Amino acid sequence: MSDSPTATLEAPQSGVGAELLSRIEARTACVGTIGLGYVGLPLSVEFATAGLSVIGFDLAADKVSSLNRGESYVSDVASSRLKPLVDSGKVKATTDFALLAKCDAIVICVPTPLGKTKDPDLSMVVDATDAIAARLRPGQLVVLESTTYPGTTEELILPRLEARGLRVGEEFFLAFSPERVDPGNPRFNTRNTPKIIGGMTPRCAAVARSLYRRAVDTVIPVSSPQAAEMVKLLENTFRSVNIALVNEVALMCDRLGVDVWEVIDAAASKPFGFMPFYPGPGLGGHCIPIDPFYLSWKLKTLNYRARFIELAGEVNSEMPEYVCDRVADALNERERSVKGSRVLVLGIAYKRDVEDVRESPALDILRLLESRGARVSYNDPFVPSLSLDGHTLQSQELMPAVRDADVVVIVTDHSGYRYEQIVEEAQLVLDTRNATRGIASPKVLKL
Numbered sequence: 001m002s003d004s005p006t007a008t009l010e011a012p013q014s015g016v017g018a019e020l021l022s023r024i025e026a027r028t029a030c031v032g033t034i035g036l037g038y039v040g041l042p043l044s045v046e047f048a049t050a051g052l053s054v055i056g057f058d059l060a061a062d063k064v065s066s067l068n069r070g071e072s073y074v075s076d077v078a079s080s081r082l083k084p085l086v087d088s089g090k091v092k093a094t095t096d097f098a099l100l101a102k103c104d105a106i107v108i109c110v111p112t113p114l115g116k117t118k119d120p121d122l123s124m125v126v127d128a129t130d131a132i133a134a135r136l137r138p139g140q141l142v143v144l145e146s147t148t149y150p151g152t153t154e155e156l157i158l159p160r161l162e163a164r165g166l167r168v169g170e171e172f173f174l175a176f177s178p179e180r181v182d183p184g185n186p187r188f189n190t191r192n193t194p195k196i197i198g199g200m201t202p203r204c205a206a207v208a209r210s211l212y213r214r215a216v217d218t219v220i221p222v223s224s225p226q227a228a229e230m231v232k233l234l235e236n237t238f239r240s241v242n243i244a245l246v247n248e249v250a251l252m253c254d255r256l257g258v259d260v261w262e263v264i265d266a267a268a269s270k271p272f273g274f275m276p277f278y279p280g281p282g283l284g285g286h287c288i289p290i291d292p293f294y295l296s297w298k299l300k301t302l303n304y305r306a307r308f309i310e311l312a313g314e315v316n317s318e319m320p321e322y323v324c325d326r327v328a329d330a331l332n333e334r335e336r337s338v339k340g341s342r343v344l345v346l347g348i349a350y351k352r353d354v355e356d357v358r359e360s361p362a363l364d365i366l367r368l369l370e371s372r373g374a375r376v377s378y379n380d381p382f383v384p385s386l387s388l389d390g391h392t393l394q395s396q397e398l399m400p401a402v403r404d405a406d407v408v409v410i411v412t413d414h415s416g417y418r419y420e421q422i423v424e425e426a427q428l429v430l431d432t433r434n435a436t437r438g439i440a441s442p443k444v445l446k447l
């Protein structure tokens with residue numbers, strides 16, 4: 001794919017910028033990655049595979065030790081891939097931020113959650129930036145990858161780095177490049193997912209593009225960090241809004257007595273102008289339930305109400321409650337109350353075949369059912385135990401738990417489940433993911 005026509009790039013021809021560029025191109029540059037989680041670890045491995053030396057920084061000493069033993073804790077990175085890179089010295093991890101001074105390029109991949117009032121919590125980005133600023137030297141490139149609101153790189157990061165007295169685009173280089181990783185996706189990974197970059201100056205863009213070109217097949221520059229920040233939020237808002245639309249369609253279909261899954265499958269046969277999204281028990285993960293609120297927060301400061309984002313957030317966040325109502329109705333049909341009934345939740349992770357439970361709707365469903373007096377339990381092959389509001393739940397052995405439950409709720413459709421057998425042995429199944437498609441049984445209720 002060609003470079004965006006709006007982006008201007010200017011490779012530094014002399015000075016520290018030219019030296020940095022030649023080190024990157026010769027693959028003798030050292031890359032620092034701050035935050036070794038779902039984003040930072042795969043990226044570190046990709047840079048190291050491309051031949052660059054990588055130092056990973058994290059506050060979590062257990063992650064650092066695990067990584068230095070060559071043991072991956074992120075399912076998308078196989079230990080068999082990590083270990084040789086560690087053994088050959090291409091990747092090392094540390095909690096010692098003094099080593100940032102050694103790095104030619106530093107990529108920030110720390111979490112950007114929401115605070116209790118749903119306002120952006122950029123404290124970890126600020127901490128990481130301050131750690132860099134304290135050691136910033138001429139000839140370094142800094143890239144922010146954490147998802148954030150448009151303006152963060154320019155308004156929050158740049159002043160902190162410039163406070164060192166170095167000039168951006170001349171003595172140091174700054175860019176934003178959103179991470180697009182889709183954990184568990186067998187087809188798209190860090191390497192073959194096109195990477196957007198927005199440089200603070202045309203030179204920053206040229207240096208950042210050169211770095212990512214070592215590790216990523218396609219790099220697409222846009223005109224500014226703000227545009228790159230907005231790209232990521234458009235992508236995630238697009239998903240949130242479309243999922244909300246289809247969740248509402250599911251509620252409509254329920255009232256109409258129409259099978260929403262049949263409707264979507266049939267609509268998806270249209271070869272243009274339609275893209276299927278699927279309803280579910282609610283949004284989960286670190287991105288889709290959170291990122292759009294970064295955008296709406298920013299727009300609030302500009303006296304603009306992001307109506308689609310708010311409405312989508314409302315519809316999606318009501319889905320766990322809807323699932324619980326469906327459980328209650330199904331039990332009621334069988335002259336049972338929720339109180340005292342045994343409810344087994346299948347799948348706790350926020351999506352299929354991953355171990356990540358952050359923001360998972362299953363957690364809300366467990367809480368809501370428990371507050372209505374149900375005796376809840378769960379099974380998830382990826383999540384052996386779970387801490388929920390101060391108590392710990394253990395994943396139950398699958399088939400005995402299925403047989404024992406008054407109702408089984410399929411919340412996450414892991415591919416390892418044998419749904420036919422589950423339906424056969426369960427008393428009642430509420431399937432929120434259409435995992436039981438093709439299984440005709442009066443015991444199965446669908447979203």
Ligand SMILES: NC(=O)c1ccc[n+]([C@@H]2O[C@H](COP(=O)([O-])OP(=O)(O)OC[C@H]3O[C@@H](n4cnc5c(N)ncnc54)[C@H](O)[C@@H]3O)[C@@H](O)[C@H]2O)c1
Pocket residue numbers: 034035036037038039040057058059060063109110111112124125127128145146147148179180181182183286287
């Ligand atoms: N997980 C995804 O699928 C995904 C996809 C695209 C974008 N993102 C974005 O990428 C960013 C990182 O997400 P993640 O899923 O990798 O998070 P994560 O929680 O898996 O990893 C973040 C790591 O940063 C470390 N950390 C926190 N503060 C630190 C500090 N000051 N210095 C050094 N390390 C620190 C944590 O210990 C943790 O290991 C977020 O902004 C997220 O929205 C995530």
